[in-house]
Amino acid sequence: MRPRRTRVLELAILGHLEESPMHGYELRKRLNSELGAFRAFSYGSLYPCLKEMLRLDLVSGSPQEGAAGWRSRIVYQLTSEGRERLRALLSESTPAATDDECFGVHFTLFGRTRTEVRMRILRGRRHRLLERLDFLRERVARATERGDPYIYELHRHRVESVEREVDWLEDLIKQERRRAENAGVADANISGSAPPLRGDPSATDQQM
Amino acid sequence: MRPRRTRVLELAILGHLEESPMHGYELRKRLNSELGAFRAFSYGSLYPCLKEMLRLDLVSGSPQEGAAGWRSRIVYQLTSEGRERLRALLSESTPAATDDECFGVHFTLFGRTRTEVRMRILRGRRHRLLERLDFLRERVARATERGDPYIYELHRHRVESVEREVDWLEDLIKQERRRAENAGVADANISGSAPPLRGDPSATDQQM
DNA sequence: GTTAGCATGTAAGGAGTTACATGATTTT
DNA sequence: AAAATCATGTAACTCCTTACATGCTAAC
Numbered sequence: 026m027r028p029r030r031t032r033v034l035e036l037a038i039l040g041h042l043e044e045s046p047m048h049g050y051e052l053r054k055r056l057n058s059e060l061g062a063f064r065a066f067s068y069g070s071l072y073p074c075l076k077e078m079l080r081l082d083l084v085s086g087s088p089q090e091g092a093a094g095w096r097s098r099i100v101y102q103l104t105s106e107g108r109e110r111l112r113a114l115l116s117e118s119t120p121a122a123t124d125d126e127c128f129g130v131h132f133t134l135f136g137r138t139r140t141e142v143r144m145r146i147l148r149g150r151r152h153r154l155l156e157r158l159d160f161l162r163e164r165v166a167r168a169t170e171r172g173d174p175y176i177y178e179l180h181r182h183r184v185e186s187v188e189r190e191v192d193w194l195e196d197l198i199k200q201e202r203r204r205a206e207n208a209g210v211a212d213a214n215i216s217g218s219a220p221p222l223r224g225d226p227s228a229t230d231q232q233m
Numbered sequence: 234m235r236p237r238r239t240r241v242l243e244l245a246i247l248g249h250l251e252e253s254p255m256h257g258y259e260l261r262k263r264l265n266s267e268l269g270a271f272r273a274f275s276y277g278s279l280y281p282c283l284k285e286m287l288r289l290d291l292v293s294g295s296p297q298e299g300a301a302g303w304r305s306r307i308v309y310q311l312t313s314e315g316r317e318r319l320r321a322l323l324s325e326s327t328p329a330a331t332d333d334e335c336f337g338v339h340f341t342l343f344g345r346t347r348t349e350v351r352m353r354i355l356r357g358r359r360h361r362l363l364e365r366l367d368f369l370r371e372r373v374a375r376a377t378e379r380g381d382p383y384i385y386e387l388h389r390h391r392v393e394s395v396e397r398e399v400d401w402l403e404d405l406i407k408q409e410r411r412r413a414e415n416a417g418v419a420d421a422n423i424s425g426s427a428p429p430l431r432g433d434p435s436a437t438d439q440q441m
Numbered sequence: 442g443t444t445a446g447c448a449t450g451t452a453a454g455g456a457g458t459t460a461c462a463t464g465a466t467t468t469t
Numbered sequence: 470a471a472a473a474t475c476a477t478g479t480a481a482c483t484c485c486t487t488a489c490a491t492g493c494t495a496a497c
Contacts, residue, residue, distance in 0.1 A: 029456090029457095031455080031456055031457080032456095033456090034456085034457090048476075048477090049476075049477070049478095050475060050476050050477080051475095051476095058372060058375065059372075059376075059384055066457085066458095067457080067458055067459080068476090068477075068478075069457075069458060069459070069460090069478090069479080069480095070456075070457055070458075072477065072478055072479090073478085073479085076478090097476095097477095098475085098476060098477080099476095099477080129387065132383060132384075132387050133383070133384055133387065135383035136381045136382070136383050136384070164266060164267075167266065168267075173344045174344070175340060175341070175343035175344050176267055176340075176341055176344070178405070179337065179340050179341065182398075182401050185397075186394060186397065186398070189393075189394065189397070190390075190394070193390050197386070237484085237485095239483080239484060239485085241484090242484085242485090256448075256449090257448075257449070257450090258447065258448050258449080259447095259448095274485080274486095275485075275486055275487080276448090276449075276450075277450090277451085277452095277485075277486060277487075277488090278484075278485050278486075280449065280450055280451090281450085281451085284450090305448095305449095306447085306448060306449080307448095307449080442497100443496105443497090444495105444496085444497080445494100445495085445496080445497095446493105446494085446495080446496095447492100447493075447494075447495095448491100448492090448493080448494105449490105449491085449492095450489105450490085450491085451488105451489080451490080452487105452488090452489085452490105453486100453487085453488085453489100454485105454486080454487080454488100455484105455485090455486075455487095456483105456484095456485095456486105457482105457483085457484095457485105458481105458482080458483075458484105459480105459481090459482080459483095460479105460480090460481085460482095461478100461479085461480085461481100462477105462478085462479080462480105463476100463477085463478085464475100464476085464477095465474105465475080465476080466473100466474080466475070466476100467472100467473080467474075467475090468471100468472080468473070468474090469470105469471085469472075469473090
């Protein structure tokens with residue numbers, strides 16, 4: 026049997042199990058409600074992945090016989106190795122974390138991440154989008170030459186859409202920076218309660 | 234050997250070969266410059282797909298010995314079956330055509346599509362996005378309850394981004410409608426030159 | 442003369458989905 | 470009593486990518 030384990034899914038599972046132990050079915054519901062719209066994980070990927078993570082001692086699974094004669098639903102829990110792995114994945118500066126998919130999962134876990142990690146990921150994402158913009162702008166230029174109005178229109182819309190995501194990221198980066206300044210260096214704990222976002226809509230036009 | 238053929242890639246290939254015969258390498262460059270940023274097809278998927286399409290007589294491939302001692306590059310060309318297949322794929326009302334990926338490919342071919350087909354695809358895409366909006370808005374609501382500001386922020390941004398795509402689509406639909414009215418029923422030919430888009434930026438706020 | 446680009450392909454692998462099998466439990 | 474939902478799992482399949490093998494030609 027081929028080892029079924031992937032970066033995204035593994036990260037998502039570790040992140041959610043850190044919050045509280047859960048069985049697979051529950052886990053899937055949570056994942057799909059938070060990740061939303063893109064990538065709805067199916068049992069066919071979730072269960073094999075959990076199994077593999079069991080094998081690697083990243084999680085421990087205890088069959089719960091509690092509720093009268095269930096098909097012993099298995100409640101998964103992070104092991105200390107799992108916790109370590111989660112930390113490692115979150116702090117990793119792999120460019121993969123700025124993928125469309127992976128970025129979303131990372132973002133979902135921002136509530137339990139240190140400011141500097143959030144910062145790195147936000148910047149990394151912005152960088153990737155700026156690269157994509159370069160690419161797309163060239164496409165727009167080429168479409169203008171070719172004279173196909175639909176292809177032009179498509180790329181123009183994509184450029185706009187990526188530009189907006191960049192703006193969004195820059196706002197977030199600004200907020201992170203302000204927060205880091207206000208808090209000093211002391212509060213770099215991973216489990217600190219997530220501070221409010223979008224708190225001050227007036228002061229958004231100062232420079233980065 | 235497993236048959237290597239997919240909807241998206243097949244459609245893209247047929248669409249581009251209709252414009253003019255090409256060899257694989259060239260084809261790939263074109264695909265990647267027009268589809269852009271998302272989905273950059275690799276040779277590993279392109280060549281096997283072409284091979285399969287050869288087997289099905291959707292395309293015919295003639296090795297070109299012309300340019301002094303080339304590794305006989307194969308120029309692919311649509312057969313009549315291929316042309317038929319392209320028509321069928323373009324007119325198909327499968328909901329798959331409104332996928333993120335597939336929609337892009339269809340849009341790329343709008344220059345060679347009839348108005349009614351464009352209309353159907355645009356509407357279908359809009360419908361799919363509205364469904365996604367419902368889903369995402371529920372997520373935003375739930376994130377508000379839960380009180381995780383990052384998850385809230387993520388979904389809020391996604392909602393905004395989908396809303397904007399809907400706006401874009403509605404603009405396009407309006408334009409298509411105007412064009413259809415101006416042209417009457419007579420010009421429903423597939424190879425008509427693509428008319429200009431975004432012609433009248435003033436009249437955008439009339440109702441659908 | 443070596444790098445870069447043109448050109449065609451194959452094998453293996455990665456990351457997931459769909460469809461199925463199975464059964465218990467709660468709701469209607 | 471039927472239907473929905475909870476719950477776990479497997480096998481097969483999809484669709485694409487990476488890495489490799491091969492060799493030619495043009496540019497620097």
